[in-house]
Amino acid sequence: MKNEKLSLDKNGRFEISLKVNGKPLSMEVKPSESLLEALRKYGYKGTKKGCDTGDCGSCAILMDGSSRVSCVMPAFLAHGSEITTIEGLGTVQNPHAIQAAFVEAGAVQCGFCIPGMIVSAKHLLDRNKTPGEGEIKHHLDGNLCRCTGYVKQIEAVKLAAKKLRKSSK
Ligand code: FES
Ligand code: FES
Structure with missing residues (x-):
C-alpha cells in the first residue's frame, strides 16, 4: 500500500489510509497539507504546532517507529504508515x-x-x-x-x- 500511486479526487484531495495509534484511519488531505495539520484536523491535537518550519520538534510523531517532525512532512507521504502520536502512548489515568x-x-x-x-x-x-x-x-x-x-x-x-x-x- 505504501508505494501505491495516489490520485487526486475531483476536489483536488488525496484519500490516504494509515494507522494512527493502532487504529486504521482514512484521511482526505490536500497535496500541500502537512501531516501535522492533518493529524490535528482528525483530532490528534496532542501533537503541537510550534515553529511549523521543522526546527522545534514540538510536532514530533513516530512514523513506523522512527521520530519525525510532522509539520514539514506532506500528509500524503504517510499513506500506508503506522503513526504514533502522544495520545497513543498513555493516558492521564494510565500514563506510559x-x-x-x-x-x-x-x-x-x-x-x-x-x-x-x-x-x-x-x-x-x-x-x-x-x-x-x-x-x-x-x-x-x-x-x-x-x-x-x-x-x-x-x-x-x-x-x-x-x-x-x-x-x-
Ligand atoms: S512545529 Fe516546530 S518542528 Fe514542527
Ligand atoms: S516549552 Fe515549556 S516546558 Fe518546554
Whole structure:
C-alpha cells in the first residue's frame, strides 16, 4: 500500500489510509497539507504546532517507529504508515513510563514541548534502554524547550529508562 500511486479526487484531495495509534484511519488531505495539520484536523491535537518550519520538534510523531517532525512532512507521504502520536502512548489515568517519568522528574513547565520531547525519547528508548547522557542529549537536540533548561528533561529520560528496564524484567 505504501508505494501505491495516489490520485487526486475531483476536489483536488488525496484519500490516504494509515494507522494512527493502532487504529486504521482514512484521511482526505490536500497535496500541500502537512501531516501535522492533518493529524490535528482528525483530532490528534496532542501533537503541537510550534515553529511549523521543522526546527522545534514540538510536532514530533513516530512514523513506523522512527521520530519525525510532522509539520514539514506532506500528509500524503504517510499513506500506508503506522503513526504514533502522544495520545497513543498513555493516558492521564494510565500514563506510559516516559510520561510518568517526566512528571516525577519535574520536567514539565508550560508543557508545550513535552509531547514532542516524549515521542523523541520513546524513539530512543525503544532502541536503547541504557542510553548515556551524551546520547540522550544528542537524541533530544531537535526538541526545543523555552522553559526548563533541559536538565530535568534529561533526568526524566534517565528515569524513564530505569522504569522501562524494571518493567521488562
Ligand atoms: S512545529 Fe514542527 S518542528 Fe516546530
Ligand atoms: S516546558 Fe515549556 S516549552 Fe518546554
